[in-house]
Amino acid sequence: MSGSQTMNRDVNTAVIGHFPGGVHPPERKQPASSKPIRKLALPQELILPVRQHIGPSGKVLVAIGERVDKGQRLTEAGLSQGLPLHAPTSGIIAAIEEHPTAHASGLPEQAIVIQPDGEDRWGNKHALPDYHDVEISRLLELIQEAGIAGLGGAGFPTAQKLAQQKPLKHLIINGVECEPYIAADDRLMQEHADDIIAGTRILQYITRCDSVLLAIEDNKPEAIKAIAEAIGDDPQIHLKVVPTKYPSGGEKQLIELLTGDQVPSGKLPMDIGLLMQNVGTAYAVKRAIIHGEPLLERVVTVTGESLKQRGNVWALLGTPIQHLLDESGFTPEKKQRIIMGGPMMGFTLPSSEVPVIKTTNCIMAPTEQELPSPGPELACIRCGACADVCPATLQPQQLQWLAKAKDYDELEKHNLFDCIECGACAYVCPSEIPLVHYYRKAKAEVRNIAREKAKAEQARKRFEARQERLEREKQERLERHRKAAEERKKMQQEKADKPESKTKEGDDKPAGKSAAVAAAIARAKAKKAAQAAKDSPEEDNSAKGNES
Amino acid sequence: MSLFGAVIALGVLALIFGVILGFAAVKFRVESDPIVDQIDEILPQTQCGQCGYPGCRPYAQAIADGDDINKCPPGGEATIKQLADLMGVEAKPLDDAHGEEDVKKVAVIREDECIGCTKCIQACPVDAILGAAKQMHTVIEHECTGCDLCVEPCPVDCIDMVKIKAKPETWQWDLDTVKENIKANSIPVKVVE
Amino acid sequence: MSFRIAPSPHGHNQRTTSEMMRWVCYALVPGVLLQSFFFGPGIWFQIILALGTAVLAEMACTVARDRPAFSALRDNTAIVTAILLAISIPSLAPWWVIVIGTLFAIVVVKHVYGGMGQNLFNPAMAGYVLLLISFPVQMTNWLPVSTISEHSLTLWQTLHTIVFEYTPAGYSVEQLRAGIDGVTMATPLDTIKTELTRGYTLTEIYQGPEFSYFAGAGWQWINLGFLVGGLLLIQQRIISWHIPLGFLGGLCIPAFIAHIFAPDLMPGPIVHALSGATMLGAFFIATDPVSAATSNRGRVIFGLLIGFLIFVIRSWGGYPDAVAFAVLLANMCVPLIDRYTRPVVYGHGD
Amino acid sequence: MNEYQHLTKQGLWDNNPALVQLLGLCPLLAVTASVTNALGLGLATLFVLVGSNITVSLVRQFVPSEIRIPVFVMVIATFVTIIQLLMNAYVFQLYQSLGIFIPLIVTNCAIIGRAEAYASKNPWQRAAFDGLAMGVGFALVLVVLGAMREIIGNGTLFDGAELLLGEWAAQLRIELFTVNYPLLLAILPPGAFIGMGFIIALKNKIDAVRSARAEKKTVTRARVTA
Amino acid sequence: MTFNSMQKNGLLLAAFAVIATSLVIGVQLLTEDKIEKQQQQQVLRTLNQLIPPALHDNDLYQSCRLLEDPALGTRKAQPLYRAWVDGTPTALAAEIVAPDGYSGAIHLLLAIKPNGEVLGVRTLRHKETPGLGDKIDVEKSNWIKSFAEKRIRGEDDTRWAVQRDGGMFDQFTGATITPRAVISAVKRATLKLQQQADVLFNADLPHCQEGQQ
Known part of the structure; x- marks a missing residue:
């Protein structure tokens, strides 16, 4: 705070709003915020999941064995929410395959594996040093083509967020970075304040907004100083220093903090005339427009006491986590945890073979002593500590009961989906209940139920349509039979002496095919018989029934 | 005399109330609630027949007429709970005489073994199998309800019921499965020179 | 390498439930010591x-x-x-x-x-x-307290x-229990209740050996002991101040008003606050989180309700003290209180 | 299982008015402080239930659905009033101790419930039997609860049976034990709630054990399609 | 349609009401006498405990008169029973109320000789705490019998109090309010009945059956 007061610039510490709840976990940002961002050696391979953001994946444009340049597009943007992907360095496409990805589930997704050739050879770049006479739609196109997604966490495609056609009250640039340990944005602000402000001005130009609120937490005096200098005397960009409290960097919380307004449930900030972008995104936009460089790398905080060298690194997208750990002097303890993201919202990785993706802001390898695991879960004693810290003023203890009881209707009535999963409730729970985990499960289940319901509805329609069709066909068949019978009668009357024609079904089958079919049936029968011998005799009956 | 008065008074009162009730019965008649539709809405529409009724709708009708609510294995616990809420009865465990709740599955035809007999197509209650006589058949995965009614009629046993693969977006946050996910799917990276 | 899987958040700060309960036990010590001094x-x-x-x-x-x-x-x-x-x-x-x-x-x-x-x-x-x-x-x-026994x-x-x-x-x-003059001694609250029904005034009743400085002899010190322990719990953030404050407010404010209107029939707020199980109830019993309201607003209402019920039962009910009955009655109201004091969820206000 | 066996099983166990339907709790909780009272009210309820079921069943053809509820209520109220008068005249002591709970039989939902659910749809023989089964089921629960509370709260059984059954019944009184300090809670209304809770829990437990032991049946799967 | 339904339902319901009411009335007429006899016996049973047959040759139940006097503990008229032997007044019994019981009013039956000696007291109805105050019930304890043969010396007779207050009656463990209430009610009523015994035996008071039932 003292740092900000010594500067006679537009540093506005008067915060309008306030958000309820919140916690003050130990910050531990020092190791990462005090050292410059390191450059890493090129890893052996880069693993690029085709889908790194919300929405469908794009179409792969390269083939195995193909040589690619740095910045070359690897996938084509999908339909609505897609984003293209680029080669972070030059090299050879080694594989296109399923690979565990940066997701809590550890489930595999399609990924392009590049083996770097070490040349780091750029392909074509379309730099655009002066964007002011370029049409906004073209700028959005450039941002889209650069593959920029929100680097703060959710990873929503930036161009699509910017393209919303509504007048803005404020453009908010989020440099709060409230999670403990993480100092990626902090360090980026310290080292690239000018780029960030330049990026901010591009965003401002695109959204035609004349009021920018740039928010930084008051525990980052160096960043505040750097940004304040970079802003200079620009009257449209207001630096807002917000008090340190987790989760003030959450989109909804920061909006309440800066403007005093709440984003209505189920709506977007856009609906109340606000748009928020992360400082990292602003930086990426600047690189994309002014330098023509797509999003190829990002700052990742690598921290935790199992590492000797803690700090921030520039990591190419696709860098395996193992590489980051190796480069940071990793000495794992027993039952080591590797966390992607911060201690509050990050998820543990089952394997270090997963890559850095666009939204990876932190990799942690904490020791047990540093971040003790919670003890065994005890029963909720309804102490209300969780409700006191919930920034969304939910009733976490109630949600927990309902989640355990699987009462999904009631969960929705208690606004489960307004939970931002910040983890403050579980952090303070004296019974050490993994509350957020219950909510995530419940949310997944609610979504699943909705999916099942839609599917059931679809199935019902198809079933009914089928029944209708069968009924219709039956009627038609009956009609045909009736007609045929009449015909036959007539014919019989007319040609009473003519013999009946043969109508055997099998006659028109080609002999070879039918032999193969017979063989297949015989095979299946043998199999079933063997099965039946093992199982009960009833099975046998059913097998016989099948043939009829 | 007073006793006689009581009889008269009560008789007259009853007459008046009877008249009012008669009036109300005609004036405020409410259409009966289509409870069967509501039940049918809850059922998973697999049309699998495990409940002992030919399809979901007949079972819905049966529940409305007082049958047990715990006969639907595909719907499982969740469906029983919803039915219990709707019918105002106690939820009870699935009656395992009708089968057990299982993970969601889809039918997959081993296409090289299919002889194109169309028996499975006739068996599929939701028309989720494509194909024609003597042509290879295939299951439209996202239309398949996993009822497994097609398995039995197949003369060459070429239909498998396969667990629906979890995807990151449909994953149910079951942390116990993470290690298996990683183990089952970790593929060594091939290097092509 | 295989790593450990754990749900977020990773790390934890609050005292655990068992630690909290241990603190409750520590905080009971002053009151219990005094009680063992006065009652053996x-x-x-x-x-x-x-x-x-x-x-x-x-x-x-x-x-x-x-x-x-x-x-x-x-x-x-x-x-x-x-x-x-x-x-x-x-x-x-x-x-x-x-x-x-x-x-x-x-x-x-x-x-x-x-x-x-x-x-x-x-x-x-x-x-x-x-x-x-x-x-x-x-x-x-x-028993009568040891000082007069x-x-x-x-x-x-x-x-x-x-x-x-x-x-x-x-x-x-x-x-x-028989006192010096062979008369059986009762608790101060019991004495107040029975003597009032016999037509004595409070001024006369307070002359009895069961009473000293502010309230019942001995009982007042025990209550102060529990008050000290309770304040320790609040200071340690084991309990929040809402329930005790509501409790004492709900008891003392009506008592104060009633005392002004009928000083010889209605004991004053200090007598109420330092008698019976008041302080034990306010800081240790009503604050049991499981059976209390959860939101802060709800807790104040819950406390007020208990305090007021104690006042009503002590003044007009059948039992001299009423903490237990009041707490149980208020426990029954908790779901209702919780329902109507649920805070507005983010994004659901106007 | 024929209809009568089915009705018996329903009334006594599966669909017991007190334990499963939880009907008529008000008199049930109020009078079960002793076996004698419980038996008295149980018999009175049984009688009313059988009577009203028969009557409702007999008149069901004439009663349109619009006024069936007031008619049922009138039938029940008439029976109760008659019983009350008869008890007042012939078992006065019991009448005194059952006090206001006799008129409360009118509000016992078990009775109107049976009238609506069974008697109004079935011939009178069956309705009578249903009333008997349900009434016995209700009375049994009353007696069990009464016994439980009397033993715990008083250490006796059949205390005051002579009021109900005549002088000879005074010998029925069993003094199980004498305590200086009986557990008064059992005799007081909260004890009735707690005791009732335990009886219901026991019943559910027995059902759970029985259904766990029950043999597995198999159901043939219906085929929706060809 | 509407009219039909109204007519049919109205008449049917009325018919049911008439039948039901008539049935009830029928039973009522049949049992009337028996019930009254039962009620008499009920009162007599308690009365006879207090006024033994030797002390009366008249029909106690028929002797019932209504007395309205605040000394009986209530403003309502209370039944008063008078006993004679050969025309000589032998005993007076009255239902009295102790309004200040621990849990509301306690209804008592008090019988005295014309000279003021208490024949006995019984509790008719009360709501005192079970296990504590309910010892005034003769089925629970003999305490109530301690009034028998007691006499009262006047308004300020200090012996008519619980021992704790220096009187001659036991208090029972844990409860003092209940016995205090009973003693003071009995004391007040005994004084009154004793003073007015002569008047009461001869007064023309309304019959019980007329005033209340």
Whole structure:
């Protein structure tokens, strides 16, 4: 705070709003915020999941064995929410395959594996040093083509967020970075304040907004100083220093903090005339427009006491986590945890073979002593500590009961989906209940139920349509039979002496095919018989029934 | 005399109330609630027949007429709970005489073994199998309800019921499965020179 | 390399439930010490009996419910329940009183309702009410405080009385209660209640030996002891101030108003606050989180309700003290209070 | 299982009005402080139930659905009033101790419930039997609860049976034990709630054990399609 | 349609009401006498405990008169029974109320000789705490019998109090309010009945059956 007061610039510490709840976990940002961002050696391979953001994946444009340049597009943007992907360095496409990805589930997704050739050879770049006479739609196109997604966490495609056609009250640039340990944005602000402000001005130009609120937490005096200098005397960009409290960097919380307004449930900030972008995104936009460089790398905080060298690194997208750990002097303890993201919202990785993706802001390898695991879960004693810290003023203890009881209707009535999963409730729970985990499960289940319901509805329609069709066909068949019978009668009357024609079904089958079919049936029968011998005799009956 | 008065008074009162009730019965008649539709809405529409009724709708009708609510294995616990809420009865465990709740599955035809007999197509209650006589058949995965009614009629046993693969977006946050996910799917990276 | 999987958040700051309960026990110490000074060492036997019963009952219940025997003891809540019940009953009550009460509290009120965290009622107070209703004689046999008592019992005499209901010399508790002039002494609240019905004024009643400075002799110091412990709990953030404040407000404000209008019939706020189980109730019993309201607004209302009910029952009800009844009645209102004090969720306001 | 066996099983166990339907709790909780009272009210309820079921069943053809509820209520109220008068005249002592609970039989939902659910749809023989089964089921629960509370709260059984059954019944009184301090809670209304809870829990437990032991049946799967 | 339904339902319901009411009336007429006899016996049973047959040759139940006097503890008229032997007044019994019981009013039956000696007291109805105050019930304890043969010396007779207050009656463990209430009610009523015994035996008071039932 003292740092900000010594500067006679537009540093506005008067915060309008306030958000309820919140916690003050130990910050531990020092190791990462005090050292410059390191450059890493090129890893052996880069693993690029085709889908790194919300929405469908794009179409792969390269083939195995193909040589690619740095910045070359690897996938084509999908339909609505897609984003293209680029080669972070030059090299050879080694594989296109399923690979565990940066997701809590550890489930595999399609990924392009590049083996770097070490040349780091750029392909074509379309730099655009002066964007002011370029049409906004073209700028959005450039941002889209650069593959920029929100680097703060959710990873929503930036161009699509910017393209919303509504007048803005404020453009908010989020440099709060409230999670403990993480100092990626902090360090980026310290080292690239000018780029960030330049990026901010591009965003401002695109959204035609004349009021920018740039928010930084008051525990980052160096960043505040750097940004304040970079802003200079620009009257449209207001630096807002917000008090340190987790989760003030959450989109909804920061909006309440800066403007005093709440984003209505189920709506977007856009609906109340606000748009928020992360400082990292602003930086990426600047690189994309002014330098023509797509999003190829990002700052990742690598921290935790199992590492000797803690700090921030520039990591190419696709860098395996193992590489980051190796480069940071990793000495794992027993039952080591590797966390992607911060201690509050990050998820543990089952394997270090997963890559850095666009939204990876932190990799942690904490020791047990540093971040003790919670003890065994005890029963909720309804102490209300969780409700006191919930920034969304939910009733976490109630949600927990309902989640355990699987009462999904009631969960929705208690606004489960307004939970931002910040983890403050579980952090303070004296019974050490993994509350957020219950909510995530419940949310997944609610979504699943909705999916099942839609599917059931679809199935019902198809079933009914089928029944209708069968009924219709039956009627038609009956009609045909009736007609045929009449015909036959007539014919019989007319040609009473003519013999009946043969109508055997099998006659028109080609002999070879039918032999193969017979063989297949015989095979299946043998199999079933063997099965039946093992199982009960009833099975046998059913097998016989099948043939009829 | 007073006793006689009581009889008269009560008789007259009853007459008046009877008249009012008669009036109300005609004036405020409410259409009966289509409870069967509501039940049918809850059922998973697999049309699998495990409940002992030919399809979901007949079972819905049966529940409305007082049958047990715990006969639907595909719907499982969740469906029983919803039915219990709707019918105002106690939820009870699935009656395992009708089968057990299982993970969601889809039918997959081993296409090289299919002889194109169309028996499975006739068996599929939701028309989720494509194909024609003597042509290879295939299951439209996202239309398949996993009822497994097609398995039995197949003369060459070429239909498998396969667990629906979890995807990151449909994953149910079951942390116990993470290690298996990683183990089952970790593929060594091939290097092509 | 395989790593450990854990749900977020990673790390934890709050005291655990068992630590909180341990703090509650520490905070009871000043009050219990004073109580044992004024009512003799019987309270220690009662606490030991209650603890033993509670631990065994808790283990039996967890085993019966197919859980490891020691799992439920880990949270220390049974211990708190046992101590609260033990210090609420007369210290010379026969041994089976506290055993029945603790069994009822743990088995019926806690485990039958589903165990830890599921109980609708405060187990200690439900146990107390069971005892009060079932054994009114034993439960009202409070000795006069030691400073005005004729008799003071040794450790052995106390134990003998608790086990056999008579002192080694053959006196019953009833006889021990007789004061200097042969008149049986009651608790100050009981004295106020009975003497008021006989037409005495409060001024006259306060002349009696049961009273000194602000309220009942001895009782006032015990209450102050629990107040000190309660303030410690608030300072340690084990409990929030909302319930105690509401409780004392709900009791003292009506008492103050009534006292102004009828100074000789209605005891004043200080007498109420320092009598009976007021402070124990305000800081240790009403604040049991399981059976209390959860939001801060709800907690104030919950506390006010208890305080006001105590005032009403003490003034016009059948029992001299009413903390237990008031707490149980308010417990029943908790779902309603919680429902109507639910805060507006982010994004759902106007 | 024929209809009568089915009705018996329903009334006594599966669909017991007190334990499963939880009907008529008000008189049930109020009078079960002793076996004698419980038996008295149980018999009175049984009688009313059989009577009203028969009557409702007999008149069901004439009663349109619009006024069936008031008619049922009138039938029941008439029976109760008659019983009350008869008890007042012939078993006065019991009448005194059952006091206001006799008129409360009118509000016992078990009775109107049976009238609506069974008697109004079935011939009178069956309705009578249903009333008997349900009434016996209700009375049994009353007696069990009464016994439980009397033993715990008083240490006796059949205390005051002579009021109900005549002088000879005084010998029925069993003094199980004498305590100086009976557990008054059992006799007081809260004891009735707690005791009732335990009886219901016991019943559910028995059902659970029985259904766990029950043999597995198999159901043939219906085929929706060809 | 509407009219039909109204007519049919109205008439049917009325018919049911008439039948049901008639049935009830029928039974009522049949049992009337028996019930009255029962009620008499009920009152007599208690009365006979207090006024033994030797002390009366008249029909106690028929002797019932209504007396309205605040000394009986209530403003309502209370039944008063008078006993004679050969025309000589032998005993007076009255239902009295102790309004200040621990849990509301306690209804008592008090019988005295014309000279003021208490024949006995019984509790008719009360709501005192079970196990504590309910010892005034003769089925629970003999305490109530301690009034028998007691006499009262006047308004300020200090012996008519619980021992704790220096009187001659036991208090029972844990409860003092209940016995205090009973004693003061009995004391007040005894004084009154004793003073007015002569008047009451001869007064023309309304019959019980007329005033209340």
